Amino acid sequence: MNDPEELKQAITRLRSEKAALQVQSRLLDNFVNFARSSVKERVLTRLLQKTLEISAELTAADKGSLFLLNAAGAVTDGILTRVDPTPEQRSRIIGQVFDKGLAGWVRQNHKLGLIVDTRNDDRWVNLPNQPYTVGSALAVPILKGEELLGIITLLHEQPEHFNQDAANLMQITAAQIGNALENARLYSKLDESYRSLEKAKMKIEAYSKALDNEMEKGKKIQRDFLPRHIPQIPGWEIAIYFHPARQVSGDFHDAFILPENLLGLVIADVCDKGVGSALFMALFRSLIRVFSGKISLQGLSVPGTTKTEPNSQGDYFYEALNAISLTNDYIAGEHGEEGMFATMFFGVLDPQTGKMAYVNGGHEPVFIVNQFGVKKSLKSTGPVVGMMPGMEFNVQQVRIDPGDILIGYTDGVTEAMSPKEKLFGKKRFLTLLEKPAPTASELIEHIKHELFNHIDNAPQFDDITMLALHREND
Template identity: 45%
Template sequence: MPSTTVIILDEYPPPPQSLLDALGRMDAACSALTLSQLLHGPVAGLPEADVLLAPARVPGEGVRSAVRRLRLRAGAPTAVVWTVDDFEDLEAHVRLGHDYLVPPFLPALVGARLQSCSERAELGRTLREADARAELMSYEKELEIGREIQAGFLPEALPVPEGWEIDVRFRPARQVAGDFYDVFELVHRRRLALVVADVCDKGVGSALFMALIRSLLRHTAENSGLQHLVAAGRSGGAIPVVGATPLLNAVTATNGYLTRNHLRQGYFATLFFAVLDPLTGSLVYINGGHNPPLLLRGDGSAPVPLEPTGPAVGVLPDCSYALGHTRLDPGDTLFAYTDGVPEARCPDGSFLGDDRMLDLLSQHTGSGRAVLDRMDLAVREHTGEAEQHDDVTMLALHRPRAARGPHATGKAVA
């Protein structure tokens, strides 16, 4: 294996034969590139090198720029200039910190000089790798801190009214997520708010907006008035809904804030935000451009999608949101999810798909937890050894046919 790798700058004048012979005697690995190739060619195509060997007649700034380009590829090559008689040009290079070779080009002298350059290049590579490892460790530490902070925005325990069951599955694709869910009480604990949302993109940026949007929604809903609004039922009748005012205020105010202050960042969120009356099973909701949650009837009939009632939040200023309304009867389950479920990818890249998801949900005969277990298993089996490409969030709201005793809390399952 060659002890030194050398790029010979293919510019006039060519290296004297005695210098080339000395390189051959020391078994150096040599390649030739022009200055134009080094400065303007693709970085990925540049070879790794310990030494850039250049004639002293090439301007010093050109040699220094070529070394910088090589350092983008790997290592820390040393510029070594040679000359037979252009000593004024050589002095200019020495002032820039370049090493040099002058006659006689004896193998032992050339070998010793280039071996020293090779050792310096190896030291430079080691230092760069150490810096990269330290930077990676610092980045991972910051991500872990971000994950812990984000976890604080998700409910550790879910307030579950008597006679109801709530279960959640939440699996981020990365250390921080753009998906989120929330369950909290409204209207002096007479209503229950349920949110499932998906901020566009992935990583730290979407996680920051997740925290912002979640906080805006909850704060506005919890501090809104208690006026009665009227929602249109599926049968077309008018149904008075307590809790609709906090719902509308939260979504419209969040959309207004995002479009006024953060439109330039380009982040938005699809969301499903519902308010439940635990006594009657009445559910009023806004679907802001989100995957339609599915109402699974206890009688085994086809799942009923709760279609969008407005756009995603953070996209259109001053847009309006309509209220949707439905009812959960004993035995019914509401299944809300993010697109990480139907878009789960197997190793060959194909999606789980909406049809497969609907087929699995059509088999619903039990609790909400059973629905999530079935879907979670299907997603994991479909993904297999492939990388998880998107956050996976699922929430099931189930109304048992017969009360199973009071529930104090529910818990999310990762």
């Protein structure tokens, strides 16, 4: 290469390429720093500002502007020469420079635009009330392949400040700027998506907290309506275990003294979960107590029965069980649209004789066990309670002898899941009854021990309830 002119051009080209690489390096460094920064300013906006600063520094420009464009050529973001224009001024300026000005020419032609002297080039538009003088201008397209990503416009107050060397330098530099801006644009999209996810996460957390509060309210309702004190009857032992699920459910149990020194025992499971089931649990429990105490509501009757007052304990013994039919008709008649019902075992015990009359409304079998295992299974004697009005519930009778234990449970026991999602099961439950403990509390403790060994740390979504009644030996 002996030609001085060729040598000069080669040196100029190398300088331009070196400058372009330096620009790329600086922009990438700034991009990384912006991305790592804890300042919540948009990375893309900060990189636009830095890009304009570096471009002005390379060309010794007085001022400049930088616009990002979408695929349709519309301006999506930008840095203006004017300081802090109003939104109205900003929109008007962008419209004018892209309509008739140099930036508009570059957008249309995808070529670099060099104005050596603005007085002699109709591509330059003097804006109204422009606070500065422009003698020469250079507008450079930022391209990514065929796509126009943006336009940098550099200004100087003196004519002929920008020449072909400056144009060539910016032409090479623009390719590096394009890479940096494309990375920043992609990062900004990811950042916006991340921020959207963060906002969504905050909303979900707030909603989750509200649900937790509602569940706590439901659980409190459930706890408040469970018996605080278990009746103490000479010669009898009552043991109850209740373990609420993570979700609010509808299990309930009750033990209460009825007129004529009889004992009422209830174990039930209201369908569904949530606060609604807890509220209906409270309603079912209250109705059973009210109706079994011979308090009736106007307009309700029991199929096949009369409303005469009982004349003896024997009459009342069965009359109390009319509470099941009355409760069924009230729930089905007044709240039928909600579709809420309960499986329920209600027994009325005469502690003096051990005789128990009962209704099992679609509930799990209740068992009577003794030292030899399961003595009797008290299976369903009618449908679930509250599904349809006018249903019939058959009353059955059984005797609990000295040493016998009556044990009832809800399906949360047999359907308890292990970490491997295996059910505890009815078969395993019945196996535990084959060798019953000597007391009601010991029997429940034995079942609990086996049950929670099975559950381990697996989450449970249904309440676990057990009720046991032991007649002590004379």
